[in-house]
Amino acid sequence: DEKGEVLARVIVGGGMGRTPTLGSVIQEALPWQHLPTYLDAVLRVYNRYGRRDNAYKARIKILVKAIGAEAFARQVDEEWTLERDGIATVTQAELDRASAAFTDPDAPERPATDAGFDAKRASDPAFARWVSRCVRGHKRPGYRAVTLSLKPTGVAPGDISCEQMDALADLADRYSFGELRVSHEQNVVLADVALADLYELWLGARAHGLATPNIGLLTDIICCPGGDFCSLANAKSIPIAQAIQEAFENLDYLYDVGDLELNISGCMNSCGHHHVGHIGILGVDKTGSEWYQVSIGGSQGNQTSLGDVIGPSFAAEEVPDVVTKLVDTYVEHRTPEERFIDTVRRIGMAPFKARVYGESTKKAEVTHG
Ligand code: SF4
Numbered sequence: 320d321e322k323g324e325v326l327a328r329v330i331v332g333g334g335m336g337r338t339p340t341l342g343s344v345i346q347e348a349l350p351w352q353h354l355p356t357y358l359d360a361v362l363r364v365y366n367r368y369g370r371r372d373n374a375y376k377a378r379i380k381i382l383v384k385a386i387g388a389e390a391f392a393r394q395v396d397e398e399w400t401l402e403r404d405g406i407a408t409v410t411q412a413e414l415d416r417a418s419a420a421f422t423d424p425d426a427p428e429r430p431a432t433d434a435g436f437d438a439k440r441a442s443d444p445a446f447a448r449w450v451s452r453c454v455r456g457h458k459r460p461g462y463r464a465v466t467l468s469l470k471p472t473g474v475a476p477g478d479i480s481c482e483q484m485d486a487l488a489d490l491a492d493r494y495s496f497g498e499l500r501v502s503h504e505q506n507v508v509l510a511d512v513a514l515a516d517l518y519e520l521w522l523g524a525r526a527h528g529l530a531t532p533n534i535g536l537l538t539d540i541i542c543c544p545g546g547d548f549c550s551l552a553n554a555k556s557i558p559i560a561q562a563i564q565e566a567f568e569n570l571d572y573l574y575d576v577g578d579l580e581l582n583i584s585g586c587m588n589s590c591g592h593h594h595v596g597h598i599g600i601l602g603v604d605k606t607g608s609e610w611y612q613v614s615i616g617g618s619q620g621n622q623t624s625l626g627d628v629i630g631p632s633f634a635a636e637e638v639p640d641v642v643t644k645l646v647d648t649y650v651e652h653r654t655p656e657e658r659f660i661d662t663v664r665r666i667g668m669a670p671f672k673a674r675v676y677g678e679s680t681k682k683a684e685v686t687h688g
Contacts, residue, residue, distance in 0.1 A: 325350075327348075328347055329345055329346035331343060331379055336378075336589050338380060338381065339589070339594040339625045343391075345388060346392070351409065356404075356408055359407065360401075365379045424496035429513055429514065436514050439518045446521055448574075449521055449532040453534045462511055463512050464508060466508050466534045467506060467508075467529045469529070471531045472568055475557045476557070483527050483528065498510060505541055536573045536579060538563070538567055538573060541583070541596070542556050542557060542560040542583045543556050545584075545602060549586075549590075553585060553603050556585040559583055560583055562635075563642055579659040594617050594625050597618060597626075598626075599614040601613075601614070611632055616663045629672050629675060645671055648671045649663070
């Protein structure tokens with residue numbers, strides 16, 4: 320807040336799965352000291368009134384939906400009065416003790432700019448391209464955060480070989496204080512790389528197939544294991560991701576299309592986060608065959624939204640063409656500053672649907688149901 324105090328906004332009842340729901344804010348400004356007792360009150364309310372009798376409904380989101388977010392918040396506040404300021408309230412000493420386990424790396428101070436980096440970026444277009452997609456700013460001058468893509472075409476999204484893991488560990492040791500993080504987008508982040516080391520890091524990553532410059536682009540697909548590996552699947556996911564990547568191999572076109580998140584799940588459990596993909600693809604089982612339902616308009620982040628299904632589902636071989644038509648529609652309608660998701664929000668579903676189904680809409684409805 321304006322006094323510099325750390326406050327928490329508490330959101331409950333969000334989730335994906337078969338009942339996708341956006342969370343509801345029940346606390347706008349909770350002082351950090353009270354987080355454990357307040358969250359305990361949330362769990363106690365759920366434990367008392369939630370559907371613990373039914374495996375499919377045993378979720379906070381189901382209870383919040385049933386009684387409403389306001390009623391849920393009231394119940395939590397009542398419960399919280401019993402334990403507020405109690406023994407689980409976090410003291411400054413406890414915060415300091417826990418914080419000691421999360422120290423920043425002992426990074427030497429560096430100049431904010433690096434002439435060698437600037438020169439390489441100016442003279443090597445492939446390096447410049449990688450920097451534009453895979454390198455982000457850093458709070459510390461002279462450092463950057465780097466995302467190494469695990470999404471080259473021809474490899475299951477997020478897969479990495481043991482040789483690549485060894486190479487990655489070496490790169491992390493050499494360039495990022497021995498630390499790397501796996502992102503839920505199924506890539507790897509080196510969080511503290513010196514600006515002056517970026518070119519060497521890029522060369523090393525590229526030698527091991529870890530420098531595909533497609534972070535945030537259409538081929539940076541989040542994809543669950545699907546029917547190739549998961550016994551819960553309705554349909555395969557990985558071959559769909561690979562077919563889409565092959566259809567969009569042209570990097571110049573991908574860069575022109577710009578930021579676009581495409582997520583694929585092999586069943587309603589939504590491990591591939593299809594509900595919040597700008598384009599979401601869900602594997603469905605119809606009379607023993609694999610079909611794919613497509614949605615658009617989902618988004619993670621500060622402007623979270625759930626996608627809407629565009630219509631009847633598709634056979635596997637139709638999916639790349641459907642994605643192409645969705646992208647073509649965006650390219651035709653976009654304004655210069657709009658991303659795919661912005662255009663969907665502005666013009667709505669109809670133009671995308673018309674392009675995908677066209678005259679065959681009725682036929683598709685009859686065929687696929
Ligand atoms: S979404 Fe379904 S198919 Fe994919 S990993 Fe999760 S449970 Fe398995």
